[in-house]
Amino acid sequence: MTGPQPQPLLPEPVRRLAAWCAVALLVAGVAGVGVWLVIVLKTAVTPVLLALLGTALLGPLHRRLLKMKVQRSLAAGLTCAAVLAVVGGAVYIVVHALLETGDQIVASVRRAAQDLADHFGAAGTSLDDIARNARELLGTFGGTAASGVITGLSVVGEMIALAVLALLLVFFFLRDSDRAVSTLRSVVPHSTGDVAEAMSRRAFGAVEGFMRGTTFIALIDAVCITAGLLILRVPGAAGLGALVFVGAYIPYLGAFLSGAVAVLVALADRGFVIALWVLGVVLAVQVLEGHVLQPMIQSRTVQMHPAVVMLTITAGAGLAGILGMLLAVPVTAAAFGVVGELRERYGTPSPPSAESGPAGGS
DSSP: OOOOOOSSOOOOOHHHHHHHHHHHHHHHHHHHHHHHHHTTTTHHHHHHHHHHHHHOOOHHHHHHHHHHTOOOOHHHHHHHHHHHHHHHHHHOOOOOOOHHHHHHHHHHHHHHHHHHHHHHHHHHHHHHHHHHHHHHHHHHHHOSSTTHHHHHHHHHOOOHHHHHHOOOOOOHHHHTGHHHHHHHHHHHHHGGGGHHHHHHHHHHHHHHHHHHHHHHHHHHHHHHHHHHHHHTTTTHHHHHHHHHHHHHHHHHHHHHHHHHHHHHHHHHHOOOOHHHHHHHHHHHHHHHHIIIIIISSSSSSSOOOOHHHHHHHHHHHHHHHHHHHHHHHHHHHHHHHHHHHHHHHHHHOOOTTTTSOOOOOO
16 A cells, blocks of 8 residues: 655645746746846847838738739839839828927927926926027928937937838838748747747737728827817817827827827917817717727727727837837737737637536436
């Protein structure tokens, strides 16, 4: 006869907790190394990430061209040419509007800051400092200040090189998208090919839905707020609308900042009553976005809690500044898509209900 089995040193709940802690530490370590590599190699990683976002946004147009029997390389080239024309025109409109009305907007913000400083002291002074810094920034990049021209040209040159590289990568990603699955399967173990393909499709689908939905929502927000500002005869309406469109790609924070600038401009130039009307327009558009546009347009994408979005944006800003704020949410959406796929595949199945069980004999 065998003796009694030795009792484990730790009870079962403690061992499970220790196992989960080990998994969490392993995942955190891998994620930390990944973030460190991204920061070190950001010169190469940034255009790749931007190209992936562009590919996700342009994928439907490219697929439509392929359905029209257009050759793959030609379809990718036409798609890139179309986006170059659209984005180039949009950038020209935004930059032109900001340069035309930038000085007026900054002057209005400074007047509003002076009025607030007369009543609230330090708060208005801080706003005045922000407006002064913004004026210097506009001067540097707008070409109206002689100092810092070389630095401004260097930054512009880097941005142009980054945009050109990202556009070329978009072309290759679109043209060779049919080979993506086979390439992915060739670099992962054969037994995990189906899982890797499913996770990649889920992640890319989340990014694709996010980009399309955010662009459409940004356009609606900009049009509605610009129309409201024009009706209320707020100066610099075109530039403020451009700020709203660009800021919409940074969820919550971008809308708050662009709306605050619009209210300050209205307060300085049109008075307290018009500023309240502008505030009402901004809040109405945000309510429309949060309760109608977001559920309708992005209902098929990964839904994230606002607290998660804010923490993600903060982390992205700490890692890569404005670019990190722009990339943080779509990258997190892709991660949520992967987690959702894993939960569907490996999650604990729910127990069968009583109705679905075998019927008892009579």
